[in-house]
Amino acid sequence: MVDAAYNPPYPLNQEQPVEAQIKRERRFAEAILAAVDTLIVVLDRNGRVMRINLACEKLTGYANDEVQDEFFWPLFFSGEEAAQVRAGFSELAAGQYTYEGENYWRTKDGRQRLISWSYTVPTSADDVVEYVIVTGTDVTRQKKTAMLQNARDNLQQVTTALLQHLTTLDDVLAIVCQAALELTGASGSAVLLLEDERWLHVKSSSGLPQPALDRLSIGDSFAGLVMGQGKPLLLNDSQREIQAYHRNPDLQTLLAVPLYVDDVVMGALDVVNKEGGFTDEDIQVMQLFAAQAAIAIEHAQLHQQAEKLAVIEERQRLARELHDSVNQALYSVTLYADAARLALSAGKDDVAATHLQELRMMAREAMMD
DSSP states (O other): OOOTTOOOSSOTTSOOOHHHHHHHHHHHHHHHHHHOSSEEEEEETTSBEEEEOHHHHHHHOOOHHHHTTSBHHHHHOOHHHHHHHHHHHHGGGGTOOEEEEEEEEEOTTSOEEEEEEEEEOOBOTTSOBOEEEEEEEEOHHHHHHHHHHHHHHHHHHHHHHHHHTOOSHHHHHHHHHHHHHHHHTEEEEEEEEEOSSSEEEEEEEEESSOOSOSEEEGGGSHHHHHHHHTSOEEEOSOOHHHHHHHTOTTOOOEEEEEEEETTEEEEEEEEEEETTOOOHHHHHHHHHHHHHHHHHHHHHHHHHHHHHHHHHHHHHHHHHHHHHHHHHHHHHHHHHHHHHHHHHHTTOHHHHHHHHHHHHHHHHHHHHO
Protein backbone atom coordinates (compact mmCIF):
# COMPACT_ATOMS: atom_id res chain seq x y z
CA MET A 1 0.00 0.00 0.00
CA VAL A 2 1.32 3.40 -0.99
CA ASP A 3 1.70 5.96 1.79
CA ALA A 4 -0.84 8.71 1.19
CA ALA A 5 1.59 11.35 2.51
CA TYR A 6 4.09 10.63 -0.26
CA ASN A 7 3.39 12.64 -3.40
CA PRO A 8 6.07 11.98 -6.05
CA PRO A 9 6.55 14.75 -8.66
CA TYR A 10 5.50 12.29 -11.31
CA PRO A 11 3.08 9.40 -11.18
CA LEU A 12 4.88 6.17 -10.33
CA ASN A 13 3.87 4.68 -13.65
CA GLN A 14 5.17 7.70 -15.60
CA GLU A 15 8.82 8.24 -16.45
CA GLN A 16 10.46 11.61 -15.79
CA PRO A 17 11.03 13.70 -18.90
CA VAL A 18 14.32 12.85 -20.59
CA GLU A 19 15.41 16.47 -20.41
CA ALA A 20 15.03 16.54 -16.62
CA GLN A 21 16.94 13.28 -16.24
CA ILE A 22 19.81 14.68 -18.31
CA LYS A 23 19.99 17.81 -16.17
CA ARG A 24 20.04 15.76 -12.98
CA GLU A 25 22.77 13.49 -14.34
CA ARG A 26 24.77 16.53 -15.47
CA ARG A 27 24.53 18.14 -12.02
CA PHE A 28 25.60 14.84 -10.48
CA ALA A 29 28.59 14.61 -12.81
CA GLU A 30 29.52 18.23 -12.11
CA ALA A 31 29.43 17.57 -8.37
CA ILE A 32 31.73 14.57 -8.76
CA LEU A 33 34.18 16.49 -10.97
CA ALA A 34 34.35 19.29 -8.40
CA ALA A 35 34.71 17.00 -5.40
CA VAL A 36 37.46 14.57 -6.42
CA ASP A 37 41.17 15.35 -5.96
CA THR A 38 42.09 13.45 -9.11
CA LEU A 39 42.94 15.59 -12.13
CA ILE A 40 40.33 15.11 -14.84
CA VAL A 41 40.51 16.42 -18.40
CA VAL A 42 37.78 15.54 -20.90
CA LEU A 43 38.84 15.66 -24.55
CA ASP A 44 36.92 15.30 -27.77
CA ARG A 45 37.95 12.63 -30.26
CA ASN A 46 40.41 15.06 -31.90
CA GLY A 47 42.23 15.88 -28.68
CA ARG A 48 40.66 19.26 -27.93
CA VAL A 49 39.80 20.07 -24.33
CA MET A 50 36.10 19.93 -23.52
CA ARG A 51 36.35 20.28 -19.75
CA ILE A 52 38.82 20.28 -16.83
CA ASN A 53 37.74 19.77 -13.24
CA LEU A 54 38.41 21.96 -10.22
CA ALA A 55 41.48 19.98 -9.13
CA CYS A 56 43.00 20.48 -12.55
CA GLU A 57 42.20 24.20 -12.47
CA LYS A 58 43.96 24.56 -9.11
CA LEU A 59 47.04 22.66 -10.22
CA THR A 60 47.51 24.19 -13.67
CA GLY A 61 46.29 27.71 -12.92
CA TYR A 62 43.96 27.64 -15.92
CA ALA A 63 40.24 28.27 -15.68
CA ASN A 64 38.00 25.86 -17.54
CA ASP A 65 36.87 28.57 -19.98
CA GLU A 66 40.51 29.35 -20.88
CA VAL A 67 41.34 25.88 -22.13
CA GLN A 68 38.17 24.82 -23.91
CA ASP A 69 38.79 23.87 -27.55
CA GLU A 70 42.59 23.98 -27.02
CA PHE A 71 44.59 20.91 -28.03
CA PHE A 72 45.67 18.92 -24.99
CA TRP A 73 49.37 18.26 -25.82
CA PRO A 74 50.68 21.77 -26.64
CA LEU A 75 48.71 23.19 -23.71
CA PHE A 76 50.32 21.13 -20.95
CA PHE A 77 53.50 19.67 -22.49
CA SER A 78 56.73 20.98 -24.02
CA GLY A 79 59.04 19.89 -26.82
CA GLU A 80 59.47 16.18 -27.37
CA GLU A 81 57.02 15.27 -24.61
CA ALA A 82 54.26 17.10 -26.47
CA ALA A 83 55.08 15.09 -29.60
CA GLN A 84 55.07 11.84 -27.63
CA VAL A 85 51.69 12.58 -26.04
CA ARG A 86 50.24 13.47 -29.42
CA ALA A 87 51.58 10.23 -30.88
CA GLY A 88 50.03 8.30 -27.99
CA PHE A 89 46.70 10.01 -28.59
CA SER A 90 46.79 9.11 -32.29
CA GLU A 91 47.01 5.44 -31.32
CA LEU A 92 43.48 5.72 -29.97
CA ALA A 93 42.24 5.82 -33.55
CA ALA A 94 44.00 2.50 -34.13
CA GLY A 95 41.95 0.84 -31.40
CA GLN A 96 44.35 1.15 -28.46
CA TYR A 97 41.88 2.46 -25.92
CA THR A 98 44.20 2.71 -22.91
CA TYR A 99 47.35 4.71 -22.34
CA GLU A 100 49.43 5.40 -19.23
CA GLY A 101 52.30 7.80 -18.76
CA GLU A 102 54.30 9.92 -16.34
CA ASN A 103 55.23 13.33 -17.64
CA TYR A 104 55.89 16.87 -16.50
CA TRP A 105 52.84 19.05 -17.11
CA ARG A 106 53.47 22.74 -17.66
CA THR A 107 51.31 25.08 -15.57
CA LYS A 108 50.06 28.48 -16.67
CA ASP A 109 52.92 30.26 -14.88
CA GLY A 110 55.55 27.96 -16.42
CA ARG A 111 56.15 25.61 -13.48
CA GLN A 112 56.60 21.89 -14.05
CA ARG A 113 54.53 19.32 -12.15
CA LEU A 114 55.12 15.58 -12.50
CA ILE A 115 51.82 13.84 -13.25
CA SER A 116 51.10 10.13 -13.41
CA TRP A 117 48.17 9.96 -15.80
CA SER A 118 46.19 7.75 -18.18
CA TYR A 119 43.62 7.85 -20.98
CA THR A 120 40.23 6.20 -20.67
CA VAL A 121 38.22 5.94 -23.86
CA PRO A 122 34.47 5.28 -23.54
CA THR A 123 32.99 4.12 -26.82
CA SER A 124 29.49 4.11 -28.22
CA ALA A 125 27.47 0.99 -28.96
CA ASP A 126 28.97 0.86 -32.45
CA ASP A 127 32.53 1.17 -31.04
CA VAL A 128 33.02 4.80 -32.04
CA VAL A 129 35.23 7.05 -29.90
CA GLU A 130 33.15 10.03 -28.81
CA TYR A 131 35.39 11.53 -26.14
CA VAL A 132 38.48 10.74 -24.07
CA ILE A 133 38.87 11.06 -20.31
CA VAL A 134 42.32 11.89 -18.94
CA THR A 135 42.83 11.21 -15.23
CA GLY A 136 45.99 12.01 -13.35
CA THR A 137 47.68 12.33 -9.97
CA ASP A 138 50.32 14.86 -8.99
CA VAL A 139 53.37 12.83 -7.86
CA THR A 140 55.78 15.75 -7.79
CA ARG A 141 56.29 15.63 -4.03
CA GLN A 142 56.93 11.88 -3.93
CA LYS A 143 59.30 12.13 -6.87
CA LYS A 144 61.02 15.11 -5.28
CA THR A 145 61.64 13.20 -2.06
CA ALA A 146 63.06 10.24 -3.96
CA MET A 147 65.18 12.49 -6.18
CA LEU A 148 66.63 14.43 -3.26
CA GLN A 149 67.52 11.24 -1.42
CA ASN A 150 69.13 9.84 -4.54
CA ALA A 151 70.92 13.15 -5.07
CA ARG A 152 72.26 13.10 -1.51
CA ASP A 153 73.57 9.56 -2.02
CA ASN A 154 75.21 10.54 -5.30
CA LEU A 155 76.61 13.72 -3.79
CA GLN A 156 78.25 11.79 -0.99
CA GLN A 157 79.92 9.46 -3.49
CA VAL A 158 81.01 12.31 -5.73
CA THR A 159 82.33 14.38 -2.84
CA THR A 160 84.33 11.43 -1.51
CA ALA A 161 85.88 10.89 -4.91
CA LEU A 162 86.61 14.58 -5.34
CA LEU A 163 88.26 15.07 -1.96
CA GLN A 164 90.13 11.78 -1.63
CA HIS A 165 91.11 10.51 -5.06
CA LEU A 166 91.39 13.48 -7.39
CA THR A 167 94.30 15.84 -6.96
CA THR A 168 94.56 17.92 -10.12
CA LEU A 169 92.23 20.84 -10.73
CA ASP A 170 91.43 19.63 -14.25
CA ASP A 171 90.32 16.23 -12.90
CA VAL A 172 88.08 17.84 -10.29
CA LEU A 173 86.46 20.21 -12.80
CA ALA A 174 85.83 17.37 -15.25
CA ILE A 175 84.04 15.21 -12.68
CA VAL A 176 82.02 18.20 -11.43
CA CYS A 177 80.72 18.84 -14.95
CA GLN A 178 79.92 15.18 -15.57
CA ALA A 179 78.20 14.74 -12.20
CA ALA A 180 76.06 17.85 -12.84
CA LEU A 181 74.82 16.25 -16.08
CA GLU A 182 73.94 12.98 -14.35
CA LEU A 183 72.21 14.63 -11.40
CA THR A 184 69.93 16.85 -13.53
CA GLY A 185 69.54 14.99 -16.83
CA ALA A 186 70.88 18.00 -18.75
CA SER A 187 72.78 17.65 -22.02
CA GLY A 188 75.56 20.16 -21.29
CA SER A 189 77.36 21.72 -18.33
CA ALA A 190 80.18 24.15 -17.55
CA VAL A 191 82.19 25.51 -14.64
CA LEU A 192 83.05 29.21 -14.79
CA LEU A 193 85.60 30.56 -12.31
CA LEU A 194 86.37 34.13 -11.39
CA GLU A 195 89.41 35.36 -13.30
CA ASP A 196 89.46 38.94 -12.03
CA GLU A 197 86.95 41.61 -11.11
CA ARG A 198 85.55 41.81 -14.63
CA TRP A 199 85.83 38.36 -16.21
CA LEU A 200 84.77 34.76 -15.79
CA HIS A 201 86.80 31.98 -17.37
CA VAL A 202 85.12 28.78 -18.65
CA LYS A 203 87.50 26.33 -16.96
CA SER A 204 85.74 23.11 -17.93
CA SER A 205 82.67 21.86 -19.82
CA SER A 206 80.96 18.60 -20.67
CA GLY A 207 78.29 17.45 -23.13
CA LEU A 208 76.54 19.60 -25.72
CA PRO A 209 76.19 22.37 -26.64
CA GLN A 210 79.70 23.54 -25.84
CA PRO A 211 80.15 27.14 -24.62
CA ALA A 212 80.88 29.41 -27.56
CA LEU A 213 83.22 31.66 -25.53
CA ASP A 214 86.12 30.92 -23.17
CA ARG A 215 85.69 34.17 -21.22
CA LEU A 216 82.51 35.98 -20.24
CA SER A 217 82.02 39.45 -18.85
CA ILE A 218 80.67 39.44 -15.30
CA GLY A 219 78.52 42.46 -16.05
CA ASP A 220 77.04 41.03 -19.26
CA SER A 221 76.32 37.36 -18.57
CA PHE A 222 73.82 35.20 -16.72
CA ALA A 223 76.68 33.56 -14.79
CA GLY A 224 77.75 37.02 -13.64
CA LEU A 225 74.15 37.80 -12.70
CA VAL A 226 73.98 34.60 -10.63
CA MET A 227 77.19 35.53 -8.82
CA GLY A 228 75.99 39.08 -8.20
CA GLN A 229 72.59 38.03 -6.85
CA GLY A 230 73.93 35.03 -4.99
CA LYS A 231 71.04 32.78 -6.00
CA PRO A 232 70.15 30.31 -8.79
CA LEU A 233 68.78 31.35 -12.17
CA LEU A 234 66.39 29.11 -14.14
CA LEU A 235 65.31 29.83 -17.72
CA ASN A 236 63.13 27.25 -19.44
CA ASP A 237 62.20 29.11 -22.63
CA SER A 238 64.29 29.38 -25.78
CA GLN A 239 64.39 33.12 -25.35
CA ARG A 240 66.46 35.40 -27.53
CA GLU A 241 68.50 36.64 -24.57
CA ILE A 242 69.61 33.10 -23.66
CA GLN A 243 71.01 32.56 -27.14
CA ALA A 244 72.62 35.98 -27.14
CA TYR A 245 74.29 35.25 -23.81
CA HIS A 246 76.03 32.11 -25.04
CA ARG A 247 76.05 33.12 -28.72
CA ASN A 248 74.70 29.64 -29.39
CA PRO A 249 71.42 29.02 -31.24
CA ASP A 250 71.29 25.44 -29.90
CA LEU A 251 70.82 26.63 -26.32
CA GLN A 252 67.20 26.21 -25.16
CA THR A 253 67.13 26.05 -21.35
CA LEU A 254 69.59 27.00 -18.60
CA LEU A 255 70.04 26.51 -14.87
CA ALA A 256 72.97 28.26 -13.17
CA VAL A 257 73.97 28.31 -9.50
CA PRO A 258 76.75 30.24 -7.72
CA LEU A 259 79.84 28.50 -6.31
CA TYR A 260 80.54 29.65 -2.73
CA VAL A 261 83.29 28.86 -0.22
CA ASP A 262 82.92 30.49 3.20
CA ASP A 263 80.47 33.07 1.81
CA VAL A 264 82.99 34.10 -0.86
CA VAL A 265 81.81 33.58 -4.44
CA MET A 266 84.37 31.90 -6.69
CA GLY A 267 82.34 31.30 -9.85
CA ALA A 268 79.24 29.57 -11.22
CA LEU A 269 78.13 26.11 -12.32
CA ASP A 270 75.55 25.84 -15.11
CA VAL A 271 73.65 23.06 -16.87
CA VAL A 272 71.76 23.47 -20.14
CA ASN A 273 69.16 21.83 -22.37
CA LYS A 274 67.19 19.40 -20.24
CA GLU A 275 64.33 17.69 -22.05
CA GLY A 276 61.06 19.04 -20.64
CA GLY A 277 62.86 21.88 -18.87
CA PHE A 278 64.47 22.21 -15.44
CA THR A 279 62.39 21.93 -12.27
CA ASP A 280 62.42 23.27 -8.72
CA GLU A 281 63.90 19.93 -7.68
CA ASP A 282 66.80 20.46 -10.07
CA ILE A 283 67.50 23.78 -8.37
CA GLN A 284 67.69 22.13 -4.95
CA VAL A 285 69.90 19.33 -6.22
CA MET A 286 72.25 21.77 -7.96
CA GLN A 287 72.51 23.98 -4.88
CA LEU A 288 73.45 20.97 -2.74
CA PHE A 289 75.96 19.80 -5.32
CA ALA A 290 77.44 23.26 -5.92
CA ALA A 291 78.24 23.60 -2.21
CA GLN A 292 80.24 20.35 -2.29
CA ALA A 293 81.76 21.06 -5.69
CA ALA A 294 83.05 24.47 -4.56
CA ILE A 295 84.87 22.86 -1.61
CA ALA A 296 86.42 20.25 -3.91
CA ILE A 297 87.49 22.92 -6.41
CA GLU A 298 89.11 25.02 -3.68
CA HIS A 299 90.83 21.89 -2.32
CA ALA A 300 92.29 21.18 -5.79
CA GLN A 301 93.33 24.81 -6.23
CA LEU A 302 95.15 24.79 -2.89
CA HIS A 303 96.80 21.49 -3.79
CA GLN A 304 97.92 22.94 -7.11
CA GLN A 305 99.26 26.06 -5.40
CA ALA A 306 101.10 23.93 -2.87
CA GLU A 307 102.73 21.94 -5.68
CA LYS A 308 103.80 25.15 -7.43
CA LEU A 309 105.19 26.51 -4.17
CA ALA A 310 107.11 23.26 -3.59
CA VAL A 311 108.65 23.51 -7.08
CA ILE A 312 109.66 27.13 -6.43
CA GLU A 313 111.20 26.23 -3.10
CA GLU A 314 113.12 23.34 -4.66
CA ARG A 315 114.45 25.61 -7.39
CA GLN A 316 115.52 28.16 -4.80
CA ARG A 317 117.31 25.44 -2.78
CA LEU A 318 119.15 24.22 -5.87
CA ALA A 319 120.09 27.79 -6.73
CA ARG A 320 121.52 28.29 -3.24
CA GLU A 321 123.50 25.07 -3.45
CA LEU A 322 124.76 25.99 -6.89
CA HIS A 323 125.69 29.43 -5.68
CA ASP A 324 127.64 27.92 -2.77
CA SER A 325 129.35 25.43 -5.08
CA VAL A 326 130.36 28.13 -7.54
CA ASN A 327 131.73 30.31 -4.74
CA GLN A 328 133.78 27.42 -3.44
CA ALA A 329 135.14 26.65 -6.90
CA LEU A 330 136.04 30.29 -7.55
CA TYR A 331 137.86 30.48 -4.21
CA SER A 332 139.92 27.38 -5.10
CA VAL A 333 140.67 28.75 -8.56
CA THR A 334 141.92 31.98 -6.99
CA LEU A 335 144.22 30.09 -4.61
CA TYR A 336 145.78 27.96 -7.38
CA ALA A 337 146.17 31.00 -9.62
CA ASP A 338 148.03 32.89 -6.87
CA ALA A 339 150.22 29.86 -6.13
CA ALA A 340 151.14 29.50 -9.81
CA ARG A 341 152.03 33.19 -10.02
CA LEU A 342 154.33 32.96 -6.99
CA ALA A 343 155.99 29.81 -8.34
CA LEU A 344 156.71 31.51 -11.67
CA SER A 345 158.16 34.53 -9.88
CA ALA A 346 160.50 32.21 -7.96
CA GLY A 347 161.62 30.43 -11.11
CA LYS A 348 159.87 27.19 -10.12
CA ASP A 349 158.39 26.36 -13.48
CA ASP A 350 157.56 22.75 -12.64
CA VAL A 351 155.60 23.78 -9.52
CA ALA A 352 153.77 26.51 -11.49
CA ALA A 353 152.83 23.92 -14.16
CA THR A 354 151.39 21.62 -11.47
CA HIS A 355 149.24 24.45 -10.04
CA LEU A 356 148.01 25.39 -13.51
CA GLN A 357 147.09 21.75 -14.19
CA GLU A 358 145.07 21.66 -10.93
CA LEU A 359 143.44 24.94 -11.91
CA ARG A 360 142.46 23.53 -15.31
CA MET A 361 140.93 20.38 -13.77
CA MET A 362 138.96 22.42 -11.20
CA ALA A 363 137.57 24.73 -13.87
CA ARG A 364 136.46 21.71 -15.94
CA GLU A 365 134.70 20.12 -12.94
CA ALA A 366 132.91 23.40 -12.24
CA MET A 367 131.69 23.53 -15.83
CA MET A 368 130.41 19.95 -15.58
CA ASP A 369 128.42 20.78 -12.41
